[in-house]
Amino acid sequence: MTWTQYLGPLSQGAWVTVQLTFWSTILGAFLSFAAGIGKLSPVRGVRWLSITYIEVFRGTSLLVQLFWLYFALPIMGDAIGINLRLPPVAAGVLALGLNIGAYGAEVVRGAIQAVSKQQYEAAKAMNFTYRHTLWRVALPQAIPEMMPSFSNLAVQNLKDTALASLISLGDLAFKAEQLRNYYQDSTTVYTIVLLMYFGMALVLSVLMRLLEANVGRWRGARR
Template identity: 75%
Template sequence: MNWTSYSEPLLQGAWVTVQLTVFSTLLGAVVAFALGVGKLARNRPCRLVSIAIIEVFRGTSLLVQLFWLYFALPILGQAIGMDLRLPPVAAGVLALSLNIGAYGAEVVRGAIQAVPREQYEAAKALDFTPRQILWRIAIPQAVPEMMPSFGNLAVQNLKDTALVSLISLGDLAFRAEQIRNFTQDSTTIYTLLLFMYFGMALVLTAIMKLLERSVGRWRTTKA
């Protein structure tokens, strides 16, 4: 078996990795905005829940989170009479989303708080409600500031997808390990794996840079 025969299973695994990255990054962005805004909320229960979720998922290992969702959650479900079993894909996407969302929440919070105080005072003078101030004043100005950090988180999320191989999800890392166990050709397999992750990271970085420039142009046009 030579390196050309490795391409089909590795490409199949790469496609799973791409899907995991896309779905978990998009869902993670939603989680980040929800938790970031929630942490700034005036409603105390909402703020405390957001802080608790952020601290738990930032303060624990992604691997432990993944194992808890996939192995421990179904056992908890049995104890309370509910079926809480998650397919490997759902467990992987959920764990990655919550993890990147917790880190992204701090990016959202920081960017919103970085909006000049004068902007808030001017909006209040125009009799804007707190919700209008948030969605019409703060977030449009904060989003461009978030983009570089979100780009870094997206690339980190791509690399973190390798952990889902540990719950038998057929991603790139899982396929590579299968081939290595069969052929014992560690050097070739891990070299290919290295370059494939590097290539995907370059593509993702380029996409995030384009998105960052597009958001910057949109902000300039609105201004």
């Protein structure tokens, strides 16, 4: 089998990887802001819930999180009479999103806290509520500072999708392993896969830089 014949199955796997990356990154971004802002909340319950989520998912292995959601969660559900079985795609998106969200939450928290105290004091002097200070003062200044770190997390998330192949999700890594086992051609298969991951990471980096540039212009327009 020539190397060009590997491209069909690998392209199918790459498309699954792209979808997995997209949806888990969207979920992770939402969780990043929810937990990052929650960690700074004046409400103790919200604050501790956010801290617990961040520490658990930063302090445990992504692979174990993936296995727990796919293998352990259904067993717990059966024990209490609830169907908690997740399709491989759902388990992959959820595990990746929860993991990247925990790391992103610290990026959000750090960027918000990096806003100068004078800005908060000015908002307080104008009788802004906590909510108004957050949305009108802190976040417009903090979001552009988050973008480089979010770009790195997005690329890391793309690479982490390869772990989803271990729950039989037909992504790029899974298709590569199938081809390698069948044709015993590890060098060719994994060289192509290496280049495909690199290409996807390069495209993702460019897209994130464009987003970062647009956010920078948005901040300039607000001044």
